[in-house]
Amino acid sequence: MSKETLFAVSLFPYLGFLYFVTKSGQTPRLALVGFYVLLVFVAVTIPAGIYAQKAYGLELANVDWLHGSAEFFLTLSNIFVVLGFRSSVQKLKSN
Template identity: 45%
Template sequence: MNDFFLRFIDFLSKFDNTALFAASIIPYSIFLYFLYKIKSINKLIKTGFSLTVLFVFITIVISIYSLSYLNLTLVEVDVLHGSAEFFLTLSDAVILVGFIKMFKVIR
């Protein structure tokens, strides 16, 4: 494998992504703002993309709980990690159902 690529991967592994994770709410909020302005997209799709914000919030809360009370990261506690990921699955399912409904209307 290319030496540059390996060095780049090594650099990324040492990068603290907390600030990037926190800053990502800004472009996602802009995305949601413009998504809600589009009249041709049904409410279910908009709700699903909004539920993604709930997933992020739930993940943060469960991560804090895991670190504070169990002294483990979220990925080390399968039940908590699965519970947090459930909200992502829920939002994805709502988005999918919204697109299925939207395409059925178009046909």
């Protein structure tokens, strides 16, 4: 199985995860936003990878400005998830 196929197939379990974590209503709002921002990362990474291949003849990881721009959304996603759960833990500690 190619890495592109694996990347595409991995989207389905993640969408299932998003469905159940949203439906549960127990995930902190900011963390939930972070989980959805990860989809933005995926949506940005795919065209960025295609552009890197077409314009430069290289993989996305080898075009620093493009790779860094796409990775920004992964970083943003992680920050939202951490801050969301952190605030939830702090709220539980204060109660």
